[in-house]
Amino acid sequence: MLFALLLFVPAIFAASAADWRSRSIYQIMTDRFATTEESGGSCGDLDNYCGGTWKGIENKLSYIQEMGFTAIWISPINQNIDQSTFAGNGYHGYWPNNFDALNSHFGSSDDLKSLVSEAHARGMYVMLDVVVNHMAYPADENAVDYSQLQPFNSVKYYHEYCPLTLYSTQTQIEQCWLEGTIVSLADLRFEDTDVAGPLKQWAQNAISTYGFDGLRIDAAKHVSKEFLSSYRASVDVFTIGEVYSADIDYLASYQRYLDSNHDFATQQLVILGAFAFSGADMSAAMSKISQIQAAFPDPSLMNTFSENHDMYRFASINSDVNANKNETFFSDGIPTIFYGQEQSFTGNNAPSNRQVLWTSGYSTSAPLYSFIATCNQLRNYLAYADSSHLTTDMKLLKADKHDSAIQKKNLLLVLTNSGSTAASTTFSFESEFSQGTTLVEVVACNEITVGYNGSVTVSMQNGLPRIFVNKSAIRGSGICSN
Numbered sequence: 001m002l003f004a005l006l007l008f009v010p011a012i013f014a015a016s017a018a019d020w021r022s023r024s025i026y027q028i029m030t031d032r033f034a035t036t037e038e039s040g041g042s043c044g045d046l047d048n049y050c051g052g053t054w055k056g057i058e059n060k061l062s063y064i065q066e067m068g069f070t071a072i073w074i075s076p077i078n079q080n081i082d083q084s085t086f087a088g089n090g091y092h093g094y095w096p097n098n099f100d101a102l103n104s105h106f107g108s109s110d111d112l113k114s115l116v117s118e119a120h121a122r123g124m125y126v127m128l129d130v131v132v133n134h135m136a137y138p139a140d141e142n143a144v145d146y147s148q149l150q151p152f153n154s155v156k157y158y159h160e161y162c163p164l165t166l167y168s169t170q171t172q173i174e175q176c177w178l179e180g181t182i183v184s185l186a187d188l189r190f191e192d193t194d195v196a197g198p199l200k201q202w203a204q205n206a207i208s209t210y211g212f213d214g215l216r217i218d219a220a221k222h223v224s225k226e227f228l229s230s231y232r233a234s235v236d237v238f239t240i241g242e243v244y245s246a247d248i249d250y251l252a253s254y255q256r257y258l259d260s261n262h263d264f265a266t267q268q269l270v271i272l273g274a275f276a277f278s279g280a281d282m283s284a285a286m287s288k289i290s291q292i293q294a295a296f297p298d299p300s301l302m303n304t305f306s307e308n309h310d311m312y313r314f315a316s317i318n319s320d321v322n323a324n325k326n327e328t329f330f331s332d333g334i335p336t337i338f339y340g341q342e343q344s345f346t347g348n349n350a351p352s353n354r355q356v357l358w359t360s361g362y363s364t365s366a367p368l369y370s371f372i373a374t375c376n377q378l379r380n381y382l383a384y385a386d387s388s389h390l391t392t393d394m395k396l397l398k399a400d401k402h403d404s405a406i407q408k409k410n411l412l413l414v415l416t417n418s419g420s421t422a423a424s425t426t427f428s429f430e431s432e433f434s435q436g437t438t439l440v441e442v443v444a445c446n447e448i449t450v451g452y453n454g455s456v457t458v459s460m461q462n463g464l465p466r467i468f469v470n471k472s473a474i475r476g477s478g479i480c481s482n
């Protein structure tokens with residue numbers, strides 16, 4: 001069935017926000033995903049380099065593409081602090097000390113070009129993670145040797161040291177230094193042209209040299225909105241910002257400066273609220289959806305996710321694999337899965353949530369691998385067949401403590417947080433489909449007919465979601481032989 005995806009691949013050049021809207025993104029931590037030889041030892045120390053490379057990613061693009069993903073997001077590419085004596089190297093990419101050099105652990109410039117061109121040949125976009133807030137030095141703030149940082153090699157390029165302790169004060173958030181535990185994160189004076197200029201120039205060069213289709217801006221909350229907006233204008237590619245906040249209005253305000261932001265509101269209030277915590281109240285969580293839709297300038301461009309490199313893995317909060325099959329894919333935003341999520345990786349705080357994939361015994365027959373593939377296939381098709389699908393907001397039809405029904409145009413999701421061991425129950429509601437419409441249930445491929453005034457009744461069992469789609473809307477897709 002997956003062959004169908006390849007037919008819908010548009011040509012790649014200067015991807016716009018509208019082009020990104022229909023994508024789904026696989027987030028990779030470059031050091032942890034794949035080695036060049038596609039094998040490699042176990043990683044003794046998750047605080048240090050484990051051996052993943054750009055070549056490794058390139059060699060494993062099929063694993064990602066066969067799950068239906070149409071974009072990847074890779075770790076920052078710059079040289080990071082790296083000392084053999086130092087427990088805590090920048091394997092993750094967020095501790096840059098030289099913007100003029102690539103991170104040689106990940107490979108060569110040619111390897112990176114080759115990864116991007118192979119992704120493009122497959123019709124996949126590549127999003128680059130960029131650091132603009134700070135440079136890193138492996139000592140405390142009094143001992144930073146600025147001459148070692150390139151190109152910002154003088155104290156004049158940095159905000160005067162103050163520890164960021166008051167998260168309620170925007171000036172502190174932007175101008176004080178992030179706590180770097182064992183390293184100093186020297187906070188760049190993004191408001192000065194001799195800092196902002198080179199940062200923009202660097203990004204423009206990276207985009208033109210390697211062909212990246214979008215940027216993910218690390219710690220976007222910690223630079224100013226003015227900087228974000230002029231940076232966005234100068235790079236002229238789609239941008240997703242990391243504005244770590246589940247405050248709906250605060251988060252939404254940033255979408256006026258960047259195309260998109262990670263949707264921490266949906267992640268924490270809706271997804272974790274409905275599915276992750278014991279005693280979760282589906283109805284209370286789902287009631288946030290309309291609030292979120294009203295606040296965001298464009299919910300369809302927000303970035304929906306449930307795990308990332310800084311958060312607890314979902315499976316470490318709720319190990320029930322069926323609870324993990326929920327609405328992430330069919331929210332209004334662009335869905336993103338963090339590498340290993342398809343293998344039900346556990347792990348809470350970093351670095352335990354950043355395990356290596358190659359020693360994990362991963363398999364393409366893992367239950368979430370095929371579930372994600374099905375969800376991607378359906379979303380890719382609906383986006384291709386009907387451009388208004390993605391921009392039609394989800395509508396909550398009904399919710400109680402454990403079950404909910406949500407319609408997004410031709411798609412109907414019936415979700416439960418009751419878990420795998422729950423007894424079978426019946427859930428009835430009125431949909432917006434007209435009486436007599438045939439709905440196909442993906443995965444199982446059975447059909448139901450909508451009753452009087454849109455009514456639908458489904459039985460919920462084993463804590464599994466049920467995903468239905470208007471049969472006429474998938475004609476010719478190959479989905480469930482339609």
Ligand SMILES: *[C@@H]1O[C@H](CO)[C@@H](O)[C@H](O)[C@H]1NC(C)=O
Nearest residue numbers: 410432433434437470472473
């Ligand atoms: C089902 O899909 C078809 C094709 O997109 C559409 O014409 C029809 O209106 C849809 N039916 C309902 C009830 O939404």
Ligand SMILES: *[C@@H]1O[C@H](CO)[C@@H](O)[C@H](O)[C@H]1NC(C)=O
Nearest residue numbers: 429430431432452453454455
């Ligand atoms: C039909 O459905 C709509 C929407 O759910 C509801 O407001 C209305 O009361 C229903 N009418 C009847 C006759 O059931």
Ligand SMILES: CC(=O)N[C@H]1CO[C@H](CO)[C@@H](O)[C@@H]1O
Nearest residue numbers: 271306314324325326328329
């Ligand atoms: C298949 C899928 O998208 N499952 C997601 C459901 O939501 C949780 C977070 O609440 C994710 O971790 C799952 O991957």
